Amino acid sequence: MPQIDTINRRIVLAARPRGLPTTQDFRLEQAPVPEPADGQVLLRTLYLSLDPYMRNLMEEGGTSYAPAVPLGEPMVGGTVSRVVASRHPGFHPGELVLGNTGWQDHALSDGSDLTPLAETAQPSLALGGLGMPGFTAYVGLLDIGQPRPGDTVVVAAATGAVGAVVGQIARLKGARVVGIAGGAEKCRYAVDELGFDACLxxxxxxxxxxxxxxxxxxIDVYFENVGGAVFDAVLPLLNIGARVPVCGVIAHYNDQQPPPGPDRRPQLMTTVLQKRIRLQGFVILDHYGERFEAFRRDMQAWLDAGQLKLREDRVDGLENAAEAFIGLLEGRNFGKLVVRVADA
Amino acid sequence: MPQIDTINRRIVLAARPRGLPTTQDFRLEQAPVPEPADGQVLLRTLYLSLDPYMRNLMEEGGTSYAPAVPLGEPMVGGTVSRVVASRHPGFHPGELVLGNTGWQDHALSDGSDLTPLAETAQPSLALGGLGMPGFTAYVGLLDIGQPRPGDTVVVAAATGAVGAVVGQIARLKGARVVGIAGGAEKCRYAVDELGFDACLxxxxxxxxxxxxxxxxxxIDVYFENVGGAVFDAVLPLLNIGARVPVCGVIAHYNDQQPPPGPDRRPQLMTTVLQKRIRLQGFVILDHYGERFEAFRRDMQAWLDAGQLKLREDRVDGLENAAEAFIGLLEGRNFGKLVVRVADA
Incomplete structure (x- = not known):
């Protein structure tokens, strides 16, 4: 059981970034640990998930699926936490929960956004392969990408939280998998440890x-995490009837304005037409109701059978979250990036 | 019964066009009418279909679904013809057939690419609403676009061979239909005659x-025939979960190089992602096996019930085909463009 602190540290959005965020866009603040009201629980953050979508929520206007983080408010993010105090009948002190309490040591919750977690050796997996990124890989690959045995599946950010799971599931489904990653070490890992057929x-x-x-x-399936130069390389190789689940375009999240010409939108549309390509964006929030149980069951079975590996890139200390997040946008992480905020 | 001519006129590809084709890119040639060998039929072309895809087959390399027309060879195209002479047991002189015999008065066939047609008041409908363009509209709208009652469906080239059918089927399925067409007269027709809710x-x-x-x-469904400035107008209005069947991008068929920047491909990918858009190209040749009978049955029923109208833009004389085709690429046709090559 953690001790009950009196100071709550939180990292707030200090400024809307122009291009790649800098540490100046964040601010570490301290405030008293809040007291739970009737019906609330007080949570202590153990692990904070850092994910590329957060960059979009730093922009004025946010996204179609989530509002922007207001200036001066804590950055949002998925968390694994322990219940410190509870005035909610459904939660008891000491319990482990999955939530969305953001970049802070403590948070209050009315319980509506909390999911109880079993005690396991690595509870942070609920933020990675067993959670949102793993589910993103599962739905995007299987429901949109629909790989068939013998298909060639290409995935970028191949050792990242989503890409590593995409590639391994594609292999399990009988596809040939080619990863793309940043650096020789990641590529070796994708082939030697994850079993990809190749990695560039x-x-x-x-x-x-x-x-x-x-x-x-x-290429029969291209799982799009990246955009930019990787998509340039992929586009001419797409086969007739190829499927392109569009999960992210991290190469463009820091764009301040459209890149210079020529305008390649017509070329993309012509390719989509001639190759009968299905290009489909998805946001995983839409899919929890229908598919999450199937995902959990399949993923746990693959993990239990040793058929799928998950690598975590763990950073210690909430105070290092901003630097780690900037590194994520630059591809400096190696595996699912989580911040250990407190000991379990 | 047509008289048996001795001269076969044919229009061949004289040069690969740069940008919009000119009449100099075509050449009218004369040759003796060929004699059918054993197993062949001799056909007299009655109607020749002119369709935008033909522009792509004038390019070196052709398309992924059909080879380029070789220089000096007749332009390809769908045709309604009458059997003049037959040395094939399955066809008899006087029969009406649907084929792909191209821009010429006569052609030989081994019968494998011919479909018998019933004698009707307007056999050229087999080249339009009851044929390839109508089937294109049906598959693209219903199988990819999947309009639901109350959806807003936008279709460009709204009075063209495909667009007019798309809009009318969408109305029959309970959608609100907004057309886009070139000129006030076409827009009036789309609203007053075809029953579109609006046309711009x-x-x-x-x-x-x-x-x-x-x-x-x-916009819930955008049926893409056009590209260019129309797609510019549509893109910001697409709803979450919108479907975009990509049937054609006629605005770009004459492009000699990509248009100047900025590069809007990243913006398109970001929109596809955030709006969870399904953008899917299709080529109707892929779908004949599975869906043609359903299409024929539905379309005939709608026509018989007066629920759907088909407008033909008929040009007289094979010698006028090139000029008419150039006009099609410029949007000068009003309805499905066919050339009457000979009297029925």
């Missing part, structure tokens, strides 16, 4: 040529 | 603002 370093020259060589039968 | 002239200023006003609940 997008920082080395001539990605287009190397991808063509690695995909002699073209 | 893309040649008048401020299309974006007018489309927003005509679609107060946003």
């Amino acid at each position: 370093d997008h920082r080395a020259p001539a990605l287009g040529e190397r991808l063509a060589a690695a995909c002699p039968d073209g | 002239d893309h040649r008048a200023p401020a299309l974006g603002e007018r489309l927003a006003a005509a679609c107060p609940d946003g």
Whole structure:
């Protein structure tokens, strides 16, 4: 059981970033730990998830699926927490819960956004492979990508929280998997540890040529996490009838304005037409009702059977969250990025 | 019964066009009418279909679904013909057939690409609403667009061979239909005759603002025939979960190089992601096996019940085909463009 602190540290949005965020866009504040009112629980954050979508919530206007973080308010984020005090009949002190309490040591909740978690050796998996990123990989790949045995599946950010799961599930479904990742070490890991058939370093020259060589039968499914130069390399290799689940375009999250020309939108539309491509965006929040139980069951079975590996990139200390998040946007993480905020 | 001519006129591809084709890119040639060999039929073309896809087959390399027309060879195209002579047991002189015999007065066939047609008052409908363009509208709208009652469906080239059918089927399925067409006369026709809820002239200023006003609940289905400035107007209005069947991008068929920047491909991908849009290209050749009978049955029923109207833009004389085709690419046709090559 954690001790009950009196000071709550929280990281608030200090400024709306222009381009890549800097540490100046965040501010560490201290306030008294709040007292739960009737019907509330007080939570102590153990793990905070850092994910690319948070960049979009720093923008004025936010996204179509979540509002912007107001200036001066704590950054949002998924969390694994322990109940410290409870005036809610459904929760008891000491319990472990999954929530969305953001970048802070403590938070109050009325319980409506909390999911009880079993005590496990690695509760932070509920923020990774067993949680939102894993579910994103599962739905995007299986429901939109629909890989068939023998298909070639390409996934970028191949050792990231989503990409690593996409590639491993695709392998389990009988597809040939080619990853794209930043650096030789990540690529080795994708092949040697995750079992990808190949993995290409997008920082080395001539990605287009190397991808063509690695995909002699073209590409049937491209799981889009990235955009930019990786999509440039993928587009000419897409096969007739290819499926492109669009999960993220992290290369563009920091764009302040559209890149210079030429305008390649017409070329994309022409390719979509001629190759009969299905390009489909999805936001995982839409899918929890219908598919989450199937995902949990399948994922747990794959983990239990040793058929799927999850790698965590763990940063210690809430005070290091901003720096770690900036690194995530630059591709410096290696595995699912979580911040250990307090000991379990 | 037509007389048996001795001269076969045919229009061949004389040069690969740069941008919009000119009449110099075509050449009218004369040759003796060929003699059918054993197992062949000799056909007299009655109607020739002119369709936008033909522009793509004039390019070196052709498309993913059909090879380029070789220089010096007749332009390809769907035709309604009468059997003049037959050395094939399945066909008899005088029979009416649907084929793909191209821009010429006569052609030989081994019968494998011919479909017998019943004698009707307007056999050329087999090239329009009851044929490829109608089937294109049916599959693209119903299978990819999936309109629900109350949805807003937008279709460009709204009085064209495909667009007019898309809009009318969408109305029959309970959607609100907004057309986009070139000129006030076409727009009046779409509303007054085809029953569209609204139709906007893309040649008048401020299309974006007018489309927003005509679609107060946003756009759920956009049937893409056009690209270019029309897609610019549509994109910001697409609703979450919108479906975009990509049937054609006629605005870009004459592009010699990508248009100047900025590059709007990233913006499109971001919109696809945030709005969870399904953008899907299709080529109707892929769908004949599975869906053609359902289409024929539904379309005939709608026509018989007076629930759907088909307008033909008929040009007389094979010698006028090139000029008419160029006009099609410029939007000068009004309805399904066919050339009457010979009297029925």
